[in-house]
Amino acid sequence: xxxxxxxxxxxxxxxxxxxxxxxxxxxxxxxxxxxxxxxxxxxxxxxxxxxxxxxxxxxxxxxxxxxxxxxxxxxxxxxxxxxxxxxxxxxxxxxxxxxxxxxxxxxxxxxxxxxxxxxxxxxxxxxxxxxxxxxxxxxxxxxxxxxxxxxxxxxxxxxxxxxxxxxxxxxxxxxxxxxxxxxxxxxxxxxxxxxxxxxxxxxxxxxxxxxxxxxxxxxxxxxxxxxxxxxxxxxxxxxxxxxxxxxxxxxxxxxxxxxxxxxxxxxxxxxxxxxxxxxxxxxxxxxxxxx
Amino acid sequence: xxxxxxxxxxxxxxxxxxxxxxxxxxxxxxxxxxxxxxxxxxxxxxxxxxxxxxxxxxxxxxxxxxxxxxxxxxxxxxxxxxxxxxxxxxxxxxxxxxxxxxxxxxxxxxxxxxxxxxxxxxxxxxxxxxxxxxxxxxxxxxxxxxxxxxxxxxxxxxxxxxxxxxxxxxxxxxxxxxxxxxxxxxxxxxxxxxxxxxxxxxxxxxxxxxxxxxxxxxxxxxxxxxxxxxxxxxxxxxxxxxxxxxxxxxxxxxxxxxxxxxxxxxxxxxxxxxxxxxxxxxxxxxxxxxxxxxxxxxxxxxxxxxxxxxxxxx
Numbered sequence: 319x320x321x322x323x324x325x326x327x328x329x330x331x332x333x334x335x336x337x338x339x340x341x342x343x344x345x346x347x348x349x350x351x352x353x354x355x356x357x358x359x360x361x362x363x364x365x366x367x368x369x370x371x372x373x374x375x376x377x378x379x380x381x382x383x384x385x386x387x388x389x390x391x392x393x394x395x396x397x398x399x400x401x402x403x404x405x406x407x408x409x410x411x412x413x414x415x416x417x418x419x420x421x422x423x424x425x426x427x428x429x430x431x432x433x434x435x436x437x438x439x440x441x442x443x444x445x446x447x448x449x450x451x452x453x454x455x456x457x458x459x460x461x462x463x464x465x466x467x468x469x470x471x472x473x474x475x476x477x478x479x480x481x482x483x484x485x486x487x488x489x490x491x492x493x494x495x496x497x498x499x500x501x502x503x504x505x506x507x508x509x510x511x512x513x514x515x516x517x518x519x520x521x522x523x524x525x526x527x528x529x530x531x532x533x534x535x536x537x538x539x540x541x542x543x544x545x546x547x548x549x550x551x552x553x554x555x556x557x558x559x560x561x562x563x564x565x566x567x568x569x570x571x572x573x574x575x576x577x578x579x580x581x582x583x584x585x586x587x588x589x590x591x592x593x594x595x596x597x598x599x600x601x602x603x604x605x606x607x608x609x
Numbered sequence: 610x611x612x613x614x615x616x617x618x619x620x621x622x623x624x625x626x627x628x629x630x631x632x633x634x635x636x637x638x639x640x641x642x643x644x645x646x647x648x649x650x651x652x653x654x655x656x657x658x659x660x661x662x663x664x665x666x667x668x669x670x671x672x673x674x675x676x677x678x679x680x681x682x683x684x685x686x687x688x689x690x691x692x693x694x695x696x697x698x699x700x701x702x703x704x705x706x707x708x709x710x711x712x713x714x715x716x717x718x719x720x721x722x723x724x725x726x727x728x729x730x731x732x733x734x735x736x737x738x739x740x741x742x743x744x745x746x747x748x749x750x751x752x753x754x755x756x757x758x759x760x761x762x763x764x765x766x767x768x769x770x771x772x773x774x775x776x777x778x779x780x781x782x783x784x785x786x787x788x789x790x791x792x793x794x795x796x797x798x799x800x801x802x803x804x805x806x807x808x809x810x811x812x813x814x815x816x817x818x819x820x821x822x823x824x825x826x827x828x829x830x831x832x833x834x835x836x837x838x839x840x841x842x843x844x845x846x847x848x849x850x851x852x853x854x855x856x857x858x859x860x861x862x863x864x865x866x867x868x869x870x871x872x873x874x875x876x877x878x879x880x881x882x883x884x885x886x887x888x889x890x891x892x893x894x895x896x897x898x899x900x901x902x903x904x905x906x907x908x909x910x911x912x913x914x915x916x917x918x919x920x921x922x923x
Contacts, residue, residue: 341736367764415644418637425630442655443896445883499636528744546746553750
C-alpha cells in the first residue's frame with residue numbers, strides 16, 4: 319500500500335511537469351509577440367532577439383498600425399460587420415434546420431438528415447464551388463463571406479442533439495394553447511437553449527473572424543479586404559508600406575510592426591476567450607454524447 | 610406516433626397521406642426550407658458542377674453546352690511529371706500529421722485525467738485550448754517570425770553558441786515545421802473530445818478495480834483505454850477521410866519558392882492551376898481525384914473497424 323502511494327506521487331509529479339512544459343510551449347510564442355510589440359526595437363536587438371518580457375514599454379508601433387493610411391482599421395470594421403451579421407445568420411439557419419430534424423415523428427426526417435450528412439463526406443471542391451458563387455453574382459460582396467459558409471452541418475447536429483433533450487411536455491402544452499411550431503421555437507425552445515446558442519455562436523464568430531481563404535478568393539476589391547487578408551500581406555508578405563505615414567522621418571523596424579499588428583488582431587479573442595471558454599467546452603460535450 | 614389522433618386518421622383515409630403530412634407539419638417543413646435551399650445551392654450545385662471535370666469547360670458556353678472530353682483531364686494529370694511529387698508531398702505531410710499529431714491529444718487527455726488539483730487542470734486546459742482559436746494567418750506569421758534570422762529560435766541558438774539558420778528556406782525542415790506547428794495549434798483543442806469521453810466513464814468501475822487491488826497502470830490499461838477506444842476509432846475514421854488534405858491554409862500560407870519541391874500539395878496545385886491560371890476543368894478533375902481517394906479511405910477504414918468488431922461511423 320505504501321509503495322503504491324509512493325509510485326502514485328512520482329507519477330503525479332511527472333504528469334505535472336509535462337503539463338507545465340506543454341503549457342509553456344503554448345505561452346512562450348504569445349509572450350514573445352506581446353514583448354516585441356511593446357519594447358523599443360533597439361532593446362530587443364540588444365538582447366539578441368531573446369525577449370519574453372517587455373522593457374521600456376512603448377506604444378509607438380501600435381501607432382503605425384492605426385495611422386491614417388493603414389488598411390487595418392477598415393479591415394477591422396469590415397471583419398466586425400461580417401462576424402456579427404454572419405454569426406446571426408448562421409445561428410438562425412442552424413436552429414431552423416436543427417429544430418424540425420430533432421422531431422422524431424417528422425415524416426422524411428431521416429432522408430433529409432442524410433441530405434445534410436452526405437455533404438460532410440463529399441463536396442464539389444474548390445473550383446465548382448467558386449463557379450457557383452460567381453454565377454450567383456456574390457464575388458466582391460460581403461455576402462460571399464456570410465452565406466456560403468452560413469451553416470456547418472456538424473454544428474447543426476450538435477444543436478439537434480441539444481433540442482432533442484428538451485422535454486416534449488413543454489412544447490405540447492404550448493401546442494394545446496394554440497401555438498404553432500415557429501412560435502414554440504422562438505418562445506420556448508431557443509430561450510431554453512442559451513448554452514448551445516452561446517457555444518455555437520462562438521464557434522461561428524471565431525470562424526468568421528479568422529476566415530481567410532474565402533475572403534482571398536471571393537473579394538478582389540481592396541476596399542473590401544478583411545482582417546486576415548490584410549494580416550497576410552503584413553505578416554507573411556512583409557508589405558508594410560501602408561503602415562508607414564507619408565511624413566515619417568525614419569523607417570520603422572519590421573518585426574515590432576508585425577508583432578503589434580498581430581496583437582491588434584488577437585486582442586478581441588484574448589479578451590473574450592477566458593469569459594466564453596466554459597461555453598464551448600460544454601458545447602463539445604453535448605455534441606460528443608450523441609454524435 | 611403519439612401525435613396521431615382519431616380525427617387525423619379519419620382525414621388521412623380520404624386524402625393522400627403525403628399531402629396530409631405536409632399540411633400537418635407545415636410549420637416544421639417551413640423552418641427546414643432555408644436550410645434545404647442553402648444545402649442545395651451551396652453544397653449540391655457544386656457537386657453537379659463536378660461534371661466539368663469530364664468536359665472542356667468554357668465560360669461562354671456554360672456547363673451544359675461545353676463539349677465532353679471523357680477522362681482526358683484525368684489522363685493529363687496522371688501522366689504529368691508533377692503527379693508523383695504532388696502525391697508524395699500530400700501523403701507524406703498528411704501521414705506525418707496523423708502519426709505524430711493523432712496520439713498527442715489522447716496522451717494529454719489521459720494525463721489531465723490523472724490530475725487531482727482541479728484549478729491546475731482548468732488552467733492547463735484554458736492555456737492549451739487557446740491556439741485553436743488563432744487563425745492560420747496569425748500562426749503562420751508567428752512561425753515565420755520565430756524562425757526568422759533575427760527571431761527567437763535563432764536568438765536562443767546563438768545564445769548557446771550555435772549558428773543561426775534560415776529555417777523557412779530549407780527544404781529539409783519544411784515538413785517538420787508543418788507537422789510541429791499543426792501539433793502546436795490543434796493538439797490542445799483535440800483533447801476536448803477525449804476529455805468528454807473520459808468524463809463519461811462510470812466511477813464504479815474504478816472503485817471496483819481498486820477493491821480488487823488493481824494498480825493505477827492496470828486501471829488505465831483495463832478500464833480507461835477500453836472505454837476510450839470507441840472515441841479513438843471514430844476520430845481515426847474521420848481523420849482518414851481527410852488523408853488527402855494536408856492542411857490547405859497552413860501550407861498555402863507558408864509555401865515559398867525554396868520549399869516548393871517538398872511542400873507543394875494537391876490543394877495548393879488546384880488553387881494555382883484553377884484560380885490563377887483558370888484551367889477550370891483540369892483543376893476540377895484534380896480536386897475530384899482527391900475527394901474520391903478521401904471517400905475510399907473513410908469507407909475503407911470504416912469497413913475495417915466494423916470487421917474488427919469496433920465502433921464504426923455508418
